[in-house]
Amino acid sequence: MLYAMTDTNNIEDITGDPYLLGLIIYHSEQALLPSELVVALIAAESGGDAYACSYEPLAQTAMQSARPGQCSLDTESVCQKMRWGLMRIPGATARRLGFESWLPQLSVPLVNLEWGVKYLVHLTNQFYKRHGYAGVIAAYHSGNPRKAGAQFVNQIYVDKVLKLMERYKPIVAEKREQALEVLETQVLTPEEADAAIRCDKGICEYLGYTLQDLKAMAAERGIEAAKGWKKANYAEALYSLDLDAVENAH
Structure with a gap:
């Protein structure tokens, strides 16, 4: 299912926060992913807004997955059809990957980046070899890298994220060391x-x-x-x- 992407013009909004950038770099490097890919997806998905969310009434659910004991079926169904946080990870996807806590916790940047990157790794393992990062991006947006002729059906989204990756790459490289230093001094107990x-x-x-x-x-x-x-x-x-x-x- 396709959905709208965030219109982001000021990329400094995301890379200007060294702690957030440090988290992004840490999680992406641990997963052997380009940091600029994660930053670009965040820019396209939420514009760096940790509380960004959207409801997709036709989204598939994973109601057989484990959930908090106090969470009703109705609440769980709604939350699974939401996309949450910086990376706007689908609630149902997080459940399929093993997330068992309350789904609104996916709005917490620490949690969102961990599970959003896990989802990105899952898609990379499935589609990178055949389609490259363009196919991974297409799948992140619509579930799989479907094509119409030579182009992905969501080629506009794919092109936007690829261009953002190009813009972010030198910025991330320049700020990497400082961001990781800030992250190291602010690690939470x-x-x-x-x-x-x-x-x-x-x-x-x-x-x-x-x-x-x-x-x-x-x-x-x-x-x-x-x-x-x-x-x-x-x-x-x-x-x-x-x-x-x-x-x-x-």
Whole structure:
């Protein structure tokens, strides 16, 4: 199934964060993939927005896969039909690869990159030998590298990602050493990683509400929203108040 790609013009938005770039380089190099391929896919898929997601009602599910015990079948079905996070990995795909936690946790960059790269490795093993990275990119976008004549059916997407790879390659090479140094100094302890995941899960729960609902909740709790606030801004502000309330209770 084809879906829209993000329109990204400023590639510095992604490579300008040395910690994020370090994570991307680490995971891609561990998987023996070009770092610029992962960066280019993130640019095309989410534009570097960790909370990017989309719902595909016709997407296939993997309902036989393991899931959290408190997750209902209806919730699981919806979440499996979502694409999540930086790499917009499909929920059902993550389940097939062995992901057993709540699917909204795929919005956490640490988690998203791990499982998004696993999916990319899976596609590379299937399609690289015959189609090269162009076929891998086509499959990442639509499930398999289908062609109409000499071109992929999603050739526009493939061309965009290939061009982004060319643009990113020298930038990634130039910033690689610095990014990995920053990553090494900011590696989270297991406790810090758990706290980060809980935080992102809390924010994801708020993102399940409509923008109007979030505005109403923010007004009730005395949050002064800045002009142009989006759902992510309201979700982060509301969750920050939740954390303050827990700390004050202790």
